[in-house]
Every structure is written in C-alpha cells, then in structure tokens.
Amino acid sequence: MTDNTQGDATDANGGNPPEGKAILQALAAVGAGVGNNYCFKQLALLPASEVAVLRSALLLVLLAPGVFLSGRRQRVSLLELPIVARSLAEATATIFLLVSLAGLSVATVATFLMTIPLLATVAGAGFFEEKLGWRGGAFVALGFFGAALALGPIFESEPYYLAAAAFSAAMYTLRDVITRVWAQRGSPSHLAVGANLATLLVAAGLATTQAWHPLTIGQSGLLVIGVGLFLASNLLIIASTRNGRIAIIATTRYSAILWALAVDWIGYGLVPPTHTLIGAAIIVVAGFGLALHK
Template sequence: MFGMKAPGADARSPALAGIGLMLAGICLFSLGDAIGKYLVIDHSVGQLLFLRAIAALLFLSPSIWQYRAEFLRLERPRLQLARMVLSTVDVAAFFAATVYLPLADVITFYLAVPIFVTAGSAIFLREEVGWRRWSAVAVGFCGVLIALQPSPQSFTWPALIALCGSASFASLMLLTRTLRSAPDVVLASTQFMGSLAFGAVMAPFGWVTPSVGDAGMFLFGGVTSVCALLCVNRSLKLAPASVVVPYQYTMIIWAVLFGYAVFGDVPSIATLIGAAIIVTAGLYIFLRERQLGKVPEVSPPV
C-alpha cells in the first residue's frame, strides 16, 4: 500500500546511500588525482599539498567555525592524530609515486585497498564478511590486474612508496569507520591540517610561484578534494567498510575517462575488459546488499 515500506527497507537504505556516496567520492577523488598529476609536473609534492590544503581549509572554514567546539573535545584524540598522519602519508606517497611511475602502476597498488579493508574490517572491526563478498572483491581485483597490467617497474623503490600509500589509505578507511560518530567536518578538516603541516615544511624546497591558471587549479583541486572526502567519510558512517570500499574499483573507469579527456590516453582492449569485470563485481556486491537487506526482520520486543 502507498506510504508503507517494504520489509528490510530501513536496514537497506543506509547501505545503499553509503554505496552511492562512495561512488561519488571516488569520481571526485579521480578528478583530483588528474589535477594533482598535472600540477606536479611543474610543482613539488610539498607545494601541491600545502596550497591544496589552504584552499580546502578556506572552503571548510565556515563549517569549522560552526563546529569549533567539537575540535576542543575530539573523540579518541590519539586515533584522530593517527588518522591525520595516515592521511598525510597516503596523499604524499600517491603524488610522489606518480612523479616516477606511470599513473596506471600507482593506481594498481591503490586498487588493492579493498582487499586490505575487507580483511581489516573482518579482523579489527568484527564486521561479518561472507565468502560471496570475498569472492566478488577478488574477482574485481583480477579485473584491475587485467586492465592495468602492472609493468616490471612494480618492484622499484617508487613502487614501495605507492604500496606504503595504499596501506596507509586502507588503514585510514578503517579508522574513519571506527570514528564514524565524529562530525564530517572534523574528519575532513583534520586530514587537510595534516597535509598543511607537512606541506609547510616541504614546500619551501623547490618552490615555484604558480601562474594564475595554476593557482586556480590548486584552488579547484582543494575544493574537489573536500567534496570527495565528505562523500567518502559519510559513506563509511552509513555502511560497513567491507560493503562500500570495493566500489573504489570504479576508479579505473574514471581513470580511463579523465586520462583520455586530459592527457589523450587511449584505453587498450585489456583496460576495457578489466573495467567490465570490475563493474560486474561491483554490481554483484550492490545486488547482494539489497538481497541481504530483505532477509533480517527484527521482531518487536516481547
């Protein structure tokens, strides 16, 4: 009847909203990656982090002022500090690796994050991860390998930097899920505060005064990163990490689109086949989550 909700709809809605927000966040992150790779051609990683963080914190400043009391009573401050450090290591390692490695190789390491998070969510967060979801994540990762075809450069020091960054990103995801009761603006702004501190130390080395166009790119990159973080952080609040993080695999789709539009990269047949496998695995997890939402029916208290 009209106005009545289907059984399990309340349980299903937050997970589906979390998936949607993760998809939006990954799209924005991919756009930010393309902007960052363009900027590090002429500017250092430290300068990129510093100017991008300034733009992001200025954009967030009205919300920071509104929630200023929350910064004085941070939930579990040690975990917040660890999360800030992990975020800074993640973004610094990513852009540092892109200086020496092809973007596809770096993304290969980062698309292993769902494997790390699925395992970590089962071990540390005590989230239930069934064999079907494990299988879908594994199939998606096989699609990543087919699409990106890691080169022999995967075993160099820059590759270890990328691997360190991907491990930091996975740990960041788990901590975000643990601290999901903290306001979104606190989670997002503390991440950029870490980047600001690191960038302030490193930016003077090899500083290049940006042109007006590049300054606008730094500003746009900062705002894009804020929006991406807010989407991902809210996603991890609404749904289990093991459910939403596999949708990070859609990064390969955006990499193909932005790579062609910005850098003129034409995707290979292998990339298209791998992307199709990734999408199929993601859709399976999505449909599986909808199915699980219909199963449990909470009985009223006796």
C-alpha cells in the same frame, strides 16, 4: 546521520542500515576524486610537497567556518589519539599519492586505489565481524587478480612511483578503518581539518629541502579546482563510511577505474592496452559482485 554509541550504523531494530544514502555519497566521492587526481597530475611539474602545502592551506581556510560552528556543539579535540592517528594516515597517503601522480597515468594510480575497497572489505570481515563468506572471498581475490592484470608490465618500469601508489593505498585503507572504529568522534569537518593540518605540517617540513616554484595563473586555477573536488570527495567519503557498512560502501569506488581510463584517453590521448581493459572490467565485475553478495 544517526547518533548511536555502538560505532556502527544500525536501524531501530538492530539490523543493518539502509545503504542507499551512503552509496550515493560514495559514488559522488568517486567522481570528485578522479577529477581531483586529474587536476593534481597537471601540477606534476611542481614539487609534491609544495602542492601539498598549498592545497592543505587552502583547504584549512575553507574548512575553518564549519569547524568553528560544529566545535561550539561538539567539544572534540584534534589532539585526541584516534583523530591524530587518522590525520597522520591521510597525510601520508596524500603526499605519496601526489608523488605517484607525477610518474603514473591516472588510470594506473586509480588501479592501485581500487585495492582500497578490497583491503577495506577484508578489514571489515576481520575487525568488525562483517560477514564475507567464501563467495565474498572469491570476489575479493578476483578483484586483486584484475588489479594485477590491469597493471601488467608496468611493475617492471616505474618501481619508485608504483611503490608510492601502493603505500598511498595502504594508508588510505588505514584511514578508513580508523574512521570506522571511531565513527562518532568529531564531525566530518573536524576530521578533514585534522587530516589537512597534518598534511600541511608534514609537507611543509619536506618543502624546506626543495626550491619553491611560483605558480602560473593556469596552475593556480587547477589548484583551486582540485581543492574544491578534493574537499567534496573527502567529506563525502567520511559521511558514507559513517552511514553504511564499510564492506558495502567500499565497493562503490570500483567505478573510478572507468572514469580514470576516460580521463587518460580524453586528457592525454592514452589508449589503454587490452590487458588494462580486461583487468578494469574484472575489477568492476568483482566490485559489483561483492556488493550484490552483501
């Protein structure tokens, strides 16, 4: 990770940075993220607030050593406004994601999450003056069309869970934008701790209104595996966003829809309808087209 004061990774000549490392980090984050979603969908019988509390508490325990060590070098407070804002955005996104997984397939949720790179690309052009052009705009529009086609008739069947998934995607986009603006504030572990502390506090408040359900051994195992995948995905997302331009890194997430379709088929025997396959293909084409355009 380079240390600069511009809030943007640049090479020694002031040009755009090499994206290879950041792209690999983002691709690894995609795989871990899909696995995480599968694990937590398996826990859908439990209240989302309870799952969020347990996951966040375990993550905080795992992150504590890294935060302690980095905190001795970086005097960054978790109460700084940008870190608080980022933490609240991710906490909100996480809780609504868990809610949506309870009622939607992994592929449907992934389709909504695929709008994050589209929205992030627009944000990169609008707020960071990253060049998009008419071709880039066309690829973004094509991606949104693919997402709408992939979802198809489901818009009429699960409005509550669909709204939760859409709001989660919006909050994750806001998180990425805040991370991009304040790229040099705090280590990845600091940002992850802030996000999970906020999630823990918000979810704990929500959990007081619901009965607490004891976990089985199998559910405990899924929780631990999901936490490991979530931690890996979260830290890799932060690192990739810092090391590369947001419009480039965001496009690598499009591959998640393919993995999600495979998970639904292997894990639940769900065969995607034709419109979903076509929409997914359009999303992938749009994502890679946008990357090549950049």
